[in-house]
Amino acid sequence: MSESKIAPSIEGWYTCGESPHLIGTRCKRCSSYFFPKQEVFCRNPGCRSTEFDEIELSRKGKIWSYTEHFYAPPEPYIFSEPFEPYIIAAVELEEEKMIILGQMAQGVLSQDLTTGLEVELVVEKLYEQDGTDYTVWKWKPAEN
Numbered sequence: 001m002s003e004s005k006i007a008p009s010i011e012g013w014y015t016c017g018e019s020p021h022l023i024g025t026r027c028k029r030c031s032s033y034f035f036p037k038q039e040v041f042c043r044n045p046g047c048r049s050t051e052f053d054e055i056e057l058s059r060k061g062k063i064w065s066y067t068e069h070f071y072a073p074p075e076p077y078i079f080s081e082p083f084e085p086y087i088i089a090a091v092e093l094e095e096e097k098m099i100i101l102g103q104m105a106q107g108v109l110s111q112d113l114t115t116g117l118e119v120e121l122v123v124e125k126l127y128e129q130d131g132t133d134y135t136v137w138k139w140k141p142a143e144n
Helices: none
Strands: 005-008 023-027 052-056 060-069 086-093 099-104 118-129 132-141
Touching (some): 060 099
Parallel strands (some): 099 132
Antiparallel strands (some): 023 052, 060 086
């Protein structure tokens, strides 16, 4: 029996491993942060630079808002049967102070969440296809 390969569901958006990070960019002129990576021109209306540094964004942040979804989203979203509700959180990153959306990790319940709760980035399996486990970033309450 062969082991499954592991691959990101979106190449170049995040790192994997024990301390995963989202991959973003910082404008060299105005220091604005972007996720996903910005490569054409700075979206800061007062800047418009075309030079960026690729950076690993903060792994931790605080929940700004969250909601639990009780319906299955339309294709191309992939979910396992039977459908289970899931939680989406808007997280303000610790250093960059930008808001990043992401699903909460498996096993996290909405009654255990509150705005302002510190969370950290994790990578979990999203789906399996042709012997490969495809992953995605998620948030889980931070371990202090």
